[in-house]
Amino acid sequence: GAVVSQHPSWVICKSGTSVKIECRSLDFQATTMFWYRQFPKQSLMLMATSNEGSKATYEQGVEKDKFLINHASLTLSTLTVTSAHPEDSSFYICSARGPVFGQGTRLTVV
Amino acid sequence: AQSVTQLGSHVSVSEGALVLLRCNYSSSVPPYLFWYVQYPNQGLQLLLKYTTGATLVKGINGFEAEFKKSETSFHLTKPSAHMSDAAEYFCAVSETNFGNEKLTFGTGTRLTIIP
Numbered sequence: 001g002a003v004v005s006q007h008p009s010w011v012i013c014k015s016g017t018s019v020k021i022e023c024r025s026l027d028f029q030a031t032t033m034f035w036y037r038q039f040p041k042q043s044l045m046l047m048a049t050s051n052e053g054s055k056a057t058y059e060q061g062v063e064k065d066k067f068l069i070n071h072a073s074l075t076l077s078t079l080t081v082t083s084a085h086p087e088d089s090s091f092y093i094c095s096a097r098g099p100v101f102g103q104g105t106r107l108t109v110v
Numbered sequence: 111a112q113s114v115t116q117l118g119s120h121v122s123v124s125e126g127a128l129v130l131l132r133c134n135y136s137s138s139v140p141p142y143l144f145w146y147v148q149y150p151n152q153g154l155q156l157l158l159k160y161t162t163g164a165t166l167v168k169g170i171n172g173f174e175a176e177f178k179k180s181e182t183s184f185h186l187t188k189p190s191a192h193m194s195d196a197a198e199y200f201c202a203v204s205e206t207n208f209g210n211e212k213l214t215f216g217t218g219t220r221l222t223i224i225p
Contacts, residue, residue, distance in 0.1 A: 006153070034212050043200065043215045044154075093153055099204075099211045101146075103153040 002028050006094055006102025013084055013109055021079045021105045023050075023094035029074035030096040035067075038091040038104075050077040050094075084109045112137045112203050116216035124224045129188040131219045133175075133201030136182065142211060143184040144202040145175055148218075154200065160184065171195070196223045 003026040013019050023033055031052045036044040048069055049057040056069035066088075068080040081088055086109045093104040117132040135141055142161050146154040158169025165177040175186045184201060199219045204211035 010151075043217045044213075046212055046214075049212060091151075095154075095213070098156065099144075099213060100156065101154040104151075106151060 002096070002098050002100045004030075004094060004096050004100045004102040006105055008105060009103055010106040011108070013107070015085055015109055016083055018080055018082045019084055019107060021081075021092055021094075021107075023077045023079070023096075023102050025075045025096050028097055030077075031074060032096070033071065033077040034095045034099070035069065035077075035079050036093050036095065038093065040091075044093065047079075047092075052077075081107065086110070112141065112205055112214045114201050114203050114214055114216035116199075116201050116219050118219055119217065120220045120222065122222040122224055123191045125193055126190050129173075129186070129191045129195065129221065131186040131199050131201075131221065133184045133186065133216060134182050135184060135201070135203045137203055137205055139205050142204040143175075143177060144204070144213065145169065145173070145184070145186050146200045146202065147171075148198045148200065157186070157199075191221075191223050193223050193225065196221055 005024045007022045033050040035047045037047050038044045046059050047062045050069045050071040052071045058064045071077040089109045091104050095101045113136045115134045144159045145157040148154050157173050158167045160167045160177045168174045173188045201216040202213040204213050
């Protein structure tokens with residue numbers, strides 16, 4: 001079946017730095033991928049839709065300049081959290097066909 | 111717009127007892143419905159999904175769910191709970207065609223199994 005791999009599974013970074021999270025479809029091509037964010041003990045909220053070869057579509061209230069999404073190939077989408085701050089600490093997870101989810105990335109900004 | 115309501119943020123059942131997790135949805139078009147399980151600090155694992163056809167859907171780990179259009183429900187059940195079933199469960203709905211869904215999730219139900 002379809003497998004989505006997300007990397008890294010966890011990352012700690014200093015406030016003000018940027019962090020890149022990768023989402024790969026391992027055995028299929030994904031023209032569209034989705035990025036979600038999950039705060040502790042809360043549900044998943046869609047952040048943006050990643051479209052191969054074109055700009056991402058962001059949900060209302062999500063800062064596109066802060067959460068940069070690049071979908072440069074049919075198997076890879078990346079989410080870069082720029083100038084991260086402690087309030088960006090969260091669990092970020094991507095999905096693709098199925099929809100199948102990656103393993104998620106726990107981001108902690110200190 | 112679509113939405114999902116999961117009744118009961120916490121459910122506790124005894125080992126061997128019936129598990130029933132409730133999910134009601136709102137959708138302007140025929141929905142696609144999903145149940146996922148999440149263990150701590152892990153991603154989401156698909157338990158089962160309803161797209162079209164048979165309204166009783168069987169999933170992994172002995173779970174099943176029934177789509178009831180008249181009740182706008184998609185409750186998840188398992189006849190006999192195991193300790194390993196303790197986790198967070200999310201119901202989700204999609205209105206797009208199968209293959210490129212973006213999902214709207216319920217708030218989740220934490221299932222606790224009592225030995």
